[in-house]
Amino acid sequence: MNDVSDSVTRAHAMLDAWREHGDARANPMQLRLIEALARRASQHHGEARRVLDARLSNLLDAQAMRDDARDDAAQAPMQSPLASLLDEMNQRAATHADPAELLDALRSIWSTVSAEKRLRESQAQVPKNAGPLNSNSLVHRSLSLMREVSPEYLQHFLGFIDALSWMEALTLASGAPAKEAPRATTKKSARKAR
Incomplete structure (x- = not known):
């Protein structure tokens, strides 16, 4: 007790x-x-x-x-979180002479991470028993092949796809009517001759 x-x-x-x-x-x-x-x-x-x-x-x-x-x-001496962040950024900037190089490195890393994420997403969309002509399976196989042959091209290709999907979303949000693709015309005279 x-x-x-x-x-x-x-x-x-x-x-x-x-x-x-x-x-x-x-x-x-x-x-x-x-x-x-x-x-x-x-x-x-x-x-x-x-x-x-x-x-x-x-x-x-x-x-x-x-x-x-x-x-x-x-x-310990008090330092605000912002001041410590600025100190850390200055130390990192001192190790990299050119900020443009750092920006290019960050863009490259982001592209690689984004491409890997998109590849995982495409694999997740493939059904388990997909046939050889399943569109999701074809997309995943083509992206995987692009990654193996040329990872830089895959990153460029996915950037292009992202830009196109962004433009499509912007067009749909603005309320602009979507243009229909021209239809193939058939000769009616050939039908009448029979």
Whole structure:
């Protein structure tokens, strides 16, 4: 029962210290939860008390670790997230002499990732028992062959397809009527002659 009273006593001591110092670092909701759990634990005995004390002890340990982490962070010079991001970007820019090279590298990486994603999507659309002339199967086989023969061409081809689908979506969104393809005309005179 000594461990039981230790966690409640420890909780009261920590709460009193936080109140005494007016510690603004502590989460008020967390402190209220610790207070309520300490009150509840002091009202119970036996197994219920042991469970409540274990939970209280875990909360106190977690709060103490957060306080220690805040103390360590307070000793380190404060830097905003934006400032740290700018520092990191400047360090990376210093390693790359030309920003255009970095942009080209990023575009290349994005094209490769996009092409791989599109290839996986095309494979997902192929039915399990697709025949040799199934359109989804043909598309996937042609994209796979393009990737094997010339990955750069696959990236260029998919970029072209993306541009065409973007233009089609833009045309449909603008409400412009779609033009019908001209139909092949047959000679009616040949039919009449029969």
